[in-house]
Amino acid sequence: MQPVISFQNYTFRYKSQSEPTLRNINLDIQSGEKIWIAGPSGSGKSTLAHCINGLIPFSYGGESSGILYVGGKEAAKLSIFELSRHVGTILQDQDAQFVGLSVGEDVAFQMENEQVPHSQMKQDVYASLTQVGMEEFESQGPQDLSGGQKQSVSLAGILSTEADILLFDEPLANLDPASGARAMKLIDHIHQSTGKTIIIIEHRVEDVLQQPIDRIIVMSEGEIVRDQTPDQLLAEGALSKYGLRQPLHLQAMKYAGITMGGMKGLSDPEGNVHPSIGEELNAWAAGIPFDPPHVEGERLLELDHLTFGYDKSRPVIKDVSLTLSRGETVALLGNNGAGKSTLSGLITGIYKPDRGEIRYRGESIASWSIRKRGAAIGYVMQNPNHMITQHLIRDEVSIGLRARGITGDEMTAKTDEALRTCGLYPYRNWPVSALSYGQKKRLSIASILVLKPEIMILDEPTAGQDYKHYKEFMDFIHQLAGQGMAFIFITHDMHLALEYASRAVVLSGGEIIAANHVANVLSNPVVTKKAHLREVSLSRFAKAQQLQAPERFVQAFVDYEKRGMQA
Structure with a gap:
């Protein structure tokens, strides 16, 4: 059977680069397959x-060799319009994909271009x-939707085109765990009910693997280094070799x-149940000394019975009390719409409590x-595009220093330190527009980190980051x-x-509804269900x-990994 996508000895180099980004790619994807590219x-x-959906060469120029077939036709001979009939793309940055003033208008956009009768x-x-x-949100504005709802509308827009290939670029980047689970289930439902070819690009390993995947294609340095079934790849433990994270339950089995x-x-963390496995895991966990989290330090921040509502008759924050001590790291968890961002706005002074x-x-x-609050309490928004104002990367990081009268060698040294910390120093003289969404996220963090506040609120600090950058950055946060x-982490990343x-x-x-050691909270199905989280x-x-003691096992795993991190 002829593949629906076929790369044959394909190499591609961007105009601005001296070395190819893709090297000698040979890959066949059959019609109806569900593929994860990691x-x-x-x-x-x-x-x-970008080669599959036509952004290369129509938006990003360069030189290529070899052949790419899409839908049985040579892609180089197709227009972007013809390619879009074959390939529908759901972007990582959902806001950049909306063109209509309402949900219905947005879904209808492609049909209007094709002059479909009203x-x-x-x-x-x-x-x-x-x-x-x-269907109930047809007349609502896309900007008023939650991350999960935006994802669903983007998918509806692509479904309306009847493209036979659906390409998802980081579909879970801004979704809470429950919304992420629903998104993966929805993608799988579309796959099962329509037989469309599904291609997923995503960093969140465990979330992607919640639903069946036919093959995992692993890329490294522009080449395909693995093309295997999930069981083959996971049994080898090969993901970690290429900067990806092995699912935690498999990592625990390896440690044991x-x-x-x-x-x-x-x-499936709830599969492969066997008494001998349980015995080995119990024995391993019993040998890990219990090290409950404990922070000593002066109290920096106190929230005392805060209540706030955009409409005072309907409070969004209800009698919230919270403390934060020097050196403490608090994960602020909850579903989209729980009030996390509003609480941050109260702390930073954007809103005043009732x-x-x-x-x-x-x-x-x-x-x-x-x-004045900003000098003591830094806040990094979830969407980096809402923070970035400068054209060049270096200028974006140094803008806060200049506003505070810091110039010359001191400004340069502080700026370079923040850029190195966030892995952006090699790109310091690049335009911001050349960065990926994940790199823009690190840039927005660097622009606040350079000011050295005593408290930092990070809204989804690792969204869109691969495991290597996630670990490098969070290890540095741990050092700080x-x-x-x-730190207060507003996060969906359990x-x-x-x-x-x-x-x-x-x-x-x-x-x-809960405040405790993380292992205790995330092992409590009552709490996780009420907050629309996903039990870890x-x-x-x-x-x-x-x-014997699931919470103790989870804590043993965390303590074991922390000791490895500190070694």
Whole structure:
């Protein structure tokens, strides 16, 4: 059978680069397959996707050799319009994909270009929205939707084109765990019900593997280095070799000395249940000394019974009390709409509480200006495009220093230090527009980190980052916390919370419903269900294996990894 996509000895080099980004690619994808393309940042996976959907060469110029076939036709001989009939793309930055003033207009955009009769168009728009569960939002503006809802609308827009190949570029980057699980289930439903070819590019390993995948294509330095089934790749433990994270339950099995060769369904933490595995895991966990998180340090921030509502009759934040000590790292968890970003706005002075008080080092900050608060409390937004104002990367990092009168050699030294910390120093003289979404995220963090506040609020600090950059950055944050800087992580990444937070605070409906050691919180299905989180895979794995104390097992894993990190 002729493949729907075929790369044959394909090499591509961007105009601005001296070396090829893709090298000698040979890859066949059959119609109806579901493929995950994985690899660290810079591995070439996004460039491969751009070749498939026509952004190369129509938006990004360069030189290529070899042949690429899409839909049985040579891609080089097709127009971008012809390619778009074959390949529908869901972008990582969903806001950049919307063109309509309403959900319905956005879904109808392609049909309008093709002059579909209005009566047929209305039926097709409604059918596409119904397929993704968004028919009730047809008249709503896309900007008012949550991340998960935007993802669904983007998918409805692509479904309306009837493209036979769907390409997802980081579809989970801005979604909470529950929304991410729904998105993967929705993608799988589309795959099963339509038979379309699905290609997924994503860093979140465990989330992608929640649903069946036919093949995993791993890229490294512009080449395909693995093309295997999930079981083959996971049993080898090869993901970590290429800067990706092995699922935590499999990492735990490795630490316990359990051989995985020949096992099936390795991506499922609740599969492969066997008494001998449970015995080995219990014995391993019992040998790890218990090291409960403990932070000593002066109290920096106190939130005292805060209540706030955009409409005062309907509070969004309800009687929230929270403390943050010097050197402490708190993971602020909860579903989209739980109130996490609003609480950050209260701390930074964007909003004023209706009731309650915020104190910094024991002093009320009610009268402080936003600038004065900013000197003590740094805030990095979730979407880097909402923060970046300068054309050049170096200028973006140094703008805050210049505003504070720091110039010359001191400004250069501080700017370079922040750029190195965030892995952006090699690109210091590049235009911001040349950066990927993940690199822009690091740039926005560098522009705040350079000011050295005592408290930093990081909204989804690792969204869109591969495991290598995630670990490098979070290890540095861990070092800063050791020096006394305090952090609040607003995150959907349960692994980040487990590994790097002193404790977890869970918001649901504007109220704190849990505040405890992270392992305890994320092993509690009542809390995770209420907050629309996803019980951490280690906990589900431990319960499936009927371990004696699942919470203790999760904590043992965290302590074991932390000792390795500190060694």
